[in-house]
Amino acid sequence: MNSFYELGTPYGDEKYELYGRPEWEEEFGRAEWTDAVHDSVPGIVCPVNPGHRRAGDRTMDLHIILSSPRVGDFVWTWQSECLITDRVLDLFQQAGLTGFEIRPVVVEKVKRLGKRRLEEIPRLWELVVTGKGGDARPESGIGVIYRCEACGMVRYSSYQNGILVDEQQWDRSDFFTVNGYPKYILVTERVKDLIIAHRLTNCVLIPAEALRWPDMPRPEDMYLIKGK
Numbered sequence: 462m463n464s465f466y467e468l469g470t471p472y473g474d475e476k477y478e479l480y481g482r483p484e485w486e487e488e489f490g491r492a493e494w495t496d497a498v499h500d501s502v503p504g505i506v507c508p509v510n511p512g513h514r515r516a517g518d519r520t521m522d523l524h525i526i527l528s529s530p531r532v533g534d535f536v537w538t539w540q541s542e543c544l545i546t547d548r549v550l551d552l553f554q555q556a557g558l559t560g561f562e563i564r565p566v567v568v569e570k571v572k573r574l575g576k577r578r579l580e581e582i583p584r585l586w587e588l589v590v591t592g593k594g595g596d597a598r599p600e601s602g603i604g605v606i607y608r609c610e611a612c613g614m615v616r617y618s619s620y621q622n623g624i625l626v627d628e629q630q631w632d633r634s635d636f637f638t639v640n641g642y643p644k645y646i647l648v649t650e651r652v653k654d655l656i657i658a659h660r661l662t663n664c665v666l667i668p669a670e671a672l673r674w675p676d677m678p679r680p681e682d683m684y685l686i687k688g689k
């Protein structure tokens with residue numbers, strides 16, 4: 462059986478037993494979208510239920526504002542997009558890792574730039590995960606709890622026992638996501654070993670089965686009870 466890990470953003474109030482440092486959140490900050498990116502995202506409006514209004518998929522390449530000139534090996538946006546430097550991209554490509562594409566990122570502005578110039582900021586790429594893990598194993602607790610035929614909105618229940626990957630459905634990519642949790646980047650042992658061997662900064666690795674639901678309402682408590 463394979464082991465899988467979530468590759469994610471450091472949070473200052475967490476502890477990371479496997480890999481990652483909480484202080485990286487403050488040290489590296491997060492990147493913001495520019496107004497042009499916000500404006501480019503289409504809105505989805507449900508013809509039946511106004512509560513289903515939401516943002517659609519972003520189509521334009523990321524244009525960002527960095528919170529400081531200090532750039533780690535990974536950069537995360539407030540929308541949880543994962544950005545990597547040339548160095549990390551080289552490492553991933555040389556290792557032959559699969560399950561991702563890259564898109565260019567334009568750094569439009571850097572806060573607290575001081576005397577440094579925008580050109581000195583390392584080039585960044587958006588890591589777009591394309592690998593598929595299918596449905597998580599039922600013991601995860603993850604399943605469809607609500608589906609709107611009118612606008613296509615689908616809600617999945619929370620995970621109760623981490624995210625358990627069904628290896629029969631997994632396409633064997635090194636980077637992949639499971640249905641319902643597109644922002645949780647899952648990676649294989651190979652990726653985990655490479656990140657730790659190179660001590661890559663500003664990312665955390667959590668065993669997928671050890672993921673704990675954050676301090677927020679569970680979707681099943683909001684959707685099952687109200688029935689919408």
Ligand SMILES: [Zn+2]
Nearest residue numbers: 507513609612
């Ligand atoms: Zn709807």
